[in-house]
Amino acid sequence: MTVIDGGLVQPADSPKQSTWLWLHEWATTVDHKKLGLMYISSGLLFFVIAGLEASMMRIQLALPNNDFVGPETFNRLMTVHGTTMVFFVGMPVFFGFGNYLVPLMIGARDLAFPRLNAFGFWLFLFGGLLFYFSWLGGDGLYGMGTAPDVGWFAYSPLTAPAFAPGNSTDYWILGIMIAGFGSTGTALNFVATILCMRCPGMTFMKMPLFVWLMLVNGFLVLVALTPLTAAQVMLLFDRFLGSHFFDTQAGGDAVLWQHFFWVFGHPEVYILIIPAFAIASEITPVFSRKPIFGYEIMVAATVGIGFISLGVWAHHMFTVGLSSGVNTFFAASTMAIAVPTGIKIFNWLGTMWGGRIRFEMPMLWVTAFLFEFVIAGLTGVMLAVVPFDWQLSDSYFVVAHFHFVLIGGLLYNIFAGIYYWFPKATGKMLSKKWGHWHFWVFVFGFNLTFGTMHFQGLLGMPRRIYTFDPGRGWDMLNLITSIGVIFQVLGVLFFVWNVVSSLAWGEDADDDPWDGWTLEWSTTSPPPAYNFETIPTVRSRRPLWDLKHPEDPDWHHE
Amino acid sequence: MSTANETITADEWTLPSRGHVGMLCLILTECAFFAIFIVAHLFYLGKSLVGPYAADVLELPVVGTIFLLSSSITITLAIRALRQGHQAAFNALWLTTIIFGLIFLIGTGFEWYGLIYDQGLTIRTNLLGTTFYSLVGFHAAHVTIGLLMLTGVLIFSFAGLIHVGEAERVDVLSWYWHFVDAVWVVVLTVIYLIV
Amino acid sequence: MTSDTPGMRRFRCRHRVGRGVVSTVLALVALSLALPTVVGGEESPIEFDQISNMFEPVSVPAQRIRELAELVIAICAGIFLVVGVLLTYVIIRFRARPGDEKREPPQVYGSNNLEAAWTIIPVIIVVVLFLATARTINEVELKEPMEGALEVTVVGHRWWWEFEYPEYGIITANELHIPVSTPERPWPTFLWLESQDVVHSFWVPRLAGKTDVVPNRRNTLWIDTAEPGMYLGQCAEYCGTQHAHMLLRVYVHSEEDFDAWVKAQQAPEVVDASVADGRNLFQRTACINCHTLDGTVADGTYGPSLSHLMSRKTIGAGAAFNNAENLRKWVQDPALFKPGVRMPDMKLTSEEVDQLVAYLVTLK
């Protein structure tokens, strides 16, 4: 081992540090905690941008025959909004949480491959920047801006050179592909870290659920993301080399792309929701003051979800005219996934049952998540009923379904996680007062917007239309939907204000403000670069419980 | 801060090596990558609207296959030699592996030359060209990357930097090479044997 | 946990905060209801008074789907009720109360029985749901035309629909005319779905579920309705810029009316000498490269057939009502109603447009 001279880093809060040094420190860091924070904050930045894009769409759709933006712009906003939210918000924020927490929870000093981790982060960031560069320079460096307008699943042959001239589609391919390389690296890192770097005593069945879920998620990213990369490479070949993978003129098949995309796309939505489940699984026990109910079956259900999710993709294709045998099979597999998911819901309920639930901000968000996610999952089951899906597919009902899972499931847990671990990462508590404003206003706005959307769908409104005519029964509903967004924006603003003001003059946090049980609460807030002075040893799933209750530790019972 | 513990001490605590786990993960995602190209190839079998067709132009690359598969054996022997401290044997076997891989690549080069200039099959010609060149091309690209890394190790070894202590890290690399070989078996089957 | 940790303290003052939030939220609702009136919408070129509600089916497939849908919705509502009530109960019953920080609740790890129960019950529900789904799939999905069906080939184009009746030699656009099917005379309609370019989706909620229109494939759909009337539908798969204006209408006629419509469509175009100028202009202009018009040299297939144009209620796949005024605007600048449309602005003089439109309106 070599010790480089001058390698003693200054503490991050040294007032003398110039901006340049500060930048240099963050640009060169390989520390999992710094990278985690960078992931989360750039993800949130993208969230605000994509949220603004959504707001513009909602202004356009507030009234019939509105002309706030034209069709081209709307289609670009729609595509970029969806793509950003999935690839540049959901994935990086959860990678951030994983980055920050996995080593702390398993009692390690860093991820298995710290430099690969940095590489992955920068790939994600530059991929996102390249993607957004399309708003400025689409057709060649000096061309007019052309963001992609093919929808987030970019169905062929709409992406074929004949129908998508210029470079807009290429930006979609490249931005996601580059970020995808990074994600694959990060997932590999998570798996290797969890398998190889757990502290002594932490057997598989003693890992915190968060870590288990990130492990499953890592595997899912490894097997599901590369198919998208492969399909995108094919599309690139089609567009740049003149090959014919998806060229319907040369006998290529449009449906092949759909299979390839959804082979990735469906696991992708579970890649997004499993880390959200992971956060809920940490917060629920701590604030209910009970261990997680049915740990083993929670693990089994997660692994089950992971496996089943690889075999349900064609439920996004019920309307393309597959044979009835295929449709039946995918209806069955899709419905089957309701079972392990239900197990999780009920086990969280079981954890809360008989507890003394402290409704701090994290727990409030998780509770709201339970409500919204049950609704979301049940609309998912309706979509899985193939004949019903023939009516609902590609309507606003689907839009409502997936915003309920993506916001009610994903975003709520992101918020929960931020309220929960913010003290650990920054040493400051988030204000509870602003937290409440954020919570109630956002939850109200969310339900107003997306609860309403189900009805447009049932009344026959297709998605991805830039405008609609009056008198079709959608006018009032669309107006209400758009009004809801005002509240969501306000809610987000309260949140931003909460973060900024708490950082500036918030209350200091102890090492263990929530009376938690996992290893991250045993180190300082924020933790030192090396996390732990000595690597801890654990004997149960709740090492801190053992220390706090020496008279009755968990390992007597596990 | 450590929980007082009688049963587990850090010494008894052994976990898999992260190099090998990382490599396995890489192999897993690469499998998914190749699987998609293989599915595309199988899906488009016989669907080309214009010729040339596979049965008419593709010939089983016997020589290249033999060399590539043999290289898996030589690399295993090389690692064993390294573990036993036979530095010279390691260098020789490692070099052989690289040469075998090169021969395979050269074979592919000749095959492509023939296809393009004699048979008129390019990636733009038809669906066969599209899937054939992508699949074989990606495999060849993996062989190339593998060869670059093998060569790197060889240079280090000549520089005297590779010893018994490095055997595990070199072993990780050899897993990649085995994977590339295994993929070839599958590619060979779907492209040349199923027509 | 000791009583003075920050979390605990904030927990107690929650109620006051809550009340303030609720009243402010209400005030904001009132404010925002007033807000959008400021943003004005364009005056509409077309207005509908029909709601395509899938729960008011008038055709057999849509009816089957509705029945199944009601079952699923009932089951799901039941599940939601159970989970929702449990959750509410838990929230109220098991919330921490002052003084609780001194005691930890019993540490229950789980229950094999309960866990098994809430695995098995969903499995049973799923099995039942699946069986009903499987049967309905087979009831509704039909790959070959049934006996005595009227066959129509539907071709999706960016961004309009082409309807071909091989039996009658009719080709028309955007408005599908079909007969009623009664117990006395079962006369279902069987649609072959094809695409010229990208993927579209044929969807008329009150008649049948949607089916995608995919290049290089031939999908199928059927309608069997006893209710005459007009039913609105729309392309339901994103197909590019004007996906929003790819509407379609289905007219269901009584048997006599349908026969009359067929006769009218089959009749040759009446040549009206008073609009000969327009007719000549039309035949000299690029129109003929893209449009077909019986009785003229126009035989293009890139745009919709203009034969019997005036028998259609709308132009531009529902972008505007079909009348002289709108036709004039359309020919002058198609992008006015439909920005991004595939029909170019022909840069005709105002006079030429008048002549053309005068001719077009005679195409009864």
Added chain:
Amino acid sequence: MSNEEHEEGIELPAPTLWPLLAAFGMTLGFAGLVTHPFVSVTGIVCFFVAGFGWWREVLPHQHEELVPLVPVELRAKPVQPVTASVETLDLGEEGHRMRLPTHVFPLSAGIRGGIVGGIAMAITAEIFGFFVFDSLWYPVNLLAATAMPSLASADTSVLIRFDAAALGLAILIHAILSLLMGLLYAVILPIFAKSPAIFGGIIAPLLWTGLLSTGLGVINPALADRIAWEWFAASQIAFGLTAGFVIARMERIETLQSAPLAVRAGLEMKTPSKGDQ
């Protein structure tokens, strides 16, 4: 693991700019496709330079830096025992923590109960078919109609005839549902330990019948059209009573409540520490 601990600090991987540069180069390399080939060239050069730098960073040994330990007074305090008491439940030998309930029926009891109950139910249904419609196939076909559109709309003359596909399907449906119900009984009966016979034999079947009657029109239209509710309920009760009886007779076994799943499944070999059974 690499991070070595010393007196004065801990060695961690040293910060490095190469990953950022490599990522930047890679992005530029691709960006050239949509901008100008020159961008690609710059990117590729950048990528290889960074790749080489990175290589030097880890080979033959990775660069590390010594991070000094924070002063003792700033370190995390050892976790202290808390004063909060932990409440106990009334039941259970081990006091306040356990999997509940502690005594359950083995799953095999559920399977057995399901099989026996399923047979009893089938017999009741067959008696109905035989005496009322003179056909053993009638109930079978009715059940199969759940998933067979041809039978769902068929009339009685068809329904009393033999149909091999329907027989297979009906057996499958019947077997799956019977097994599931048997298992459910086995797990739920202990919860209603006081009066398992009344619950399992009467209340549950009647509940089930009532629930089905609401959705039956869609689940199985053929059955809904011609169902004889008294017979239906009778067959359900036959199931409930026999299954419940079979299950309740089985001895309740001790669960391996404290052994981790992985140990029970043989996934992990670690012997449980003391206090575990």
